[in-house]
Amino acid sequence: xxxxxxxxxxxxxxxxxxxxxxxxxxxxxxxxxxxxxxxxxxxxxxxxxxxxxxxxxxxxxxxxxxxxxxxxxxxxxxxxxxxxxxxxxxxxxxxxxxxxxxxxxxxxxxxxxxxxxxxxxxxxxxxxxxxxxxxxxxxxxxxxxxxxxxxxxxxxxxxxxxxxxxxxxxxxxxxxxxxxxxxxxxxxxxxxxxxxxxxxxxxxxxxxxxxxxxxxxxxxxxxxxxxxxxxxxxxxxxxxxxxxxxxxxxxxxxxxxxxxxxxxxxxxxxxxxxxxxxxxxxxxxxxxxxxxxxxxxxxxxxxxxxxxxxxxxxxxxxxxxxxxxxxxxxxxxxxxxxxxxxxxxxxxxxxxxxxxxxxxxxxxxxxxxxxxxxxxxxxxxxxxxxxxxxxxxxxxxxxxxxxxxxxxxxxxxxxxxxxxxxxxxxxxxxxxxxxxxxxxxxxxxxxxxxxxxxxxxxxxxx
Numbered sequence: 268x269x270x271x272x273x274x275x276x277x278x279x280x281x282x283x284x285x286x287x288x289x290x291x292x293x294x295x296x297x298x299x300x301x302x303x304x305x306x307x308x309x310x311x312x313x314x315x316x317x318x319x320x321x322x323x324x325x326x327x328x329x330x331x332x333x334x335x336x337x338x339x340x341x342x343x344x345x346x347x348x349x350x351x352x353x354x355x356x357x358x359x360x361x362x363x364x365x366x367x368x369x370x371x372x373x374x375x376x377x378x379x380x381x382x383x384x385x386x387x388x389x390x391x392x393x394x395x396x397x398x399x400x401x402x403x404x405x406x407x408x409x410x411x412x413x414x415x416x417x418x419x420x421x422x423x424x425x426x427x428x429x430x431x432x433x434x435x436x437x438x439x440x441x442x443x444x445x446x447x448x449x450x451x452x453x454x455x456x457x458x459x460x461x462x463x464x465x466x467x468x469x470x471x472x473x474x475x476x477x478x479x480x481x482x483x484x485x486x487x488x489x490x491x492x493x494x495x496x497x498x499x500x501x502x503x504x505x506x507x508x509x510x511x512x513x514x515x516x517x518x519x520x521x522x523x524x525x526x527x528x529x530x531x532x533x534x535x536x537x538x539x540x541x542x543x544x545x546x547x548x549x550x551x552x553x554x555x556x557x558x559x560x561x562x563x564x565x566x567x568x569x570x571x572x573x574x575x576x577x578x579x580x581x582x583x584x585x586x587x588x589x590x591x592x593x594x595x596x597x598x599x600x601x602x603x604x605x606x607x608x609x610x611x612x613x614x615x616x617x618x619x620x621x622x623x624x625x626x627x628x629x630x631x632x633x634x635x636x637x638x639x640x641x642x643x644x645x646x647x648x649x650x651x652x653x654x655x656x657x658x659x660x661x662x663x664x665x666x667x668x669x670x671x672x673x674x675x676x677x678x679x680x681x682x683x684x685x686x687x688x689x690x691x692x693x694x695x696x697x698x699x700x701x702x703x704x705x706x707x708x709x710x711x712x713x714x715x716x717x718x719x720x721x722x723x724x725x726x727x728x729x
Contacts, residue, residue, distance in 0.1 A: 288328035318343040369393025392428040406436030473516040478541040526555030651684035651694035
């Protein structure tokens with residue numbers, strides 16, 4: 268009789284082990300077991316369910332867990348190590364239960380609810396290489412999650428381990444958020460990270476081809492790729508790379524799951540439908556936290572010149588969603604307390620206040636941006652928006668007596684913003700106003716200035 272077929276599959280495997288378990292049991296056997304049961308009930312097991320894991324087996328001091336997604340496996344490990352650090356905060360050092368965790372993704376053999384193979388063995392070896400309270404992952408894991416998660420990784424190079432024929436590429440996971448600019452000095456990176464950590468992120472999913480015509484697949488993908496490219500040029504948003512967002516191509520999409528796995532706040536999705544030589548493109552922008560549609564629209568076009576149509580649709584979609592995203596961010600920032608507000612939220616709150624175009628709210632917006640510039644001296648948007656608002660407030664005749672010093676301040680702020688980020692559009696816009704129209708007005712009479720203010724906003728004076 269032929270041998271039974273061996274069941275193999277690809278899986279993300281997490282191996283965990285309690286540091287110094289025998290020592291802890293020797294000190295206080297009952298107390299250690301009581302603590303361990305509490306950790307399992309209150310933290311470890313609920314998090315496994317939350318991240319779609321399955322406990323394969325447990326030993327006295329260890330655990331083997333299988334996950335459907337490698338992203339879920341890493342998120343789970345980070346949640347556990349952070350949670351244990353909090354739970355151990357008031358526990359004596361010699362009585363703390365701490366874990367080492369190793370994660371690998373690879374081929375496994377499944378047999379009677381247990382799993383075997385190199386994928387499992389490597390995870391166990393990675394766990395042994397981890398520090399107490401730390402997480403070690405294989406290079407395969409790192410390569411699959413590095414663009415999807417905001418955690419930092421330290422490359423530990425190739426490691427030779429027991430009973431594994433080849434060296435293993437190992438990375439250590441940082442429990443802190445990754446610094447956005449590795450080339451900066453540690454101090455500068457820290458300032459930039461604090462300022463930019465709330466910058467909104469967006470994923471553009473591959474547009475669905477609804478035509479049943481496989482030749483139109485390239486057109487649908489082209490629209491999505493063009494949107495990613497153009498959105499990435501907007502300084503307000505962090506856009507997820509194509510290689511990450513296109514992993515959901517062809518799948519039934521759960522927006523909340525996509526947002527959680529990619530670490531984004533907003534998702535843009537859409538479809539393409541062809542009829543004869545005409546094409547209809549629909550797009551919708553979704554707030555992943557609430558699952559609410561922020562914006563949706565449709566566009567019709569002629570396929571005579573495909574590239575011209577792609578460019579036209581891309582420009583229209585980006586022009587439509589940028590203000591909607593800023594509006595959504597402004598609303599979100601209003602709910603943040605003063606003690607829990609970063610540079611991005613300060614800019615968004617100021618932006619929301621200023622464009623109500625009243626003197627009091629304009630002054631409040633400018634005051635908020637002055638605080639942002641003082642608190643975050645290396646954050647370009649705070650400088651550029653303050654420069655622009657100072658100029659507009661002068662033209663709006665809110666602060667005519669202070670117009671000349673405000674123009675000088677605006678020039679200094681905008682110049683500083685271009686030094687920090689030469690692609691900041693608001694900085695160049697402010698410098699354009701300074702060079703082209705602000706300076707000649709400085710010696711005009713107040714009635715003339717008020718008339719120029721009306722010209723700026725409403726049209727010719729009566």
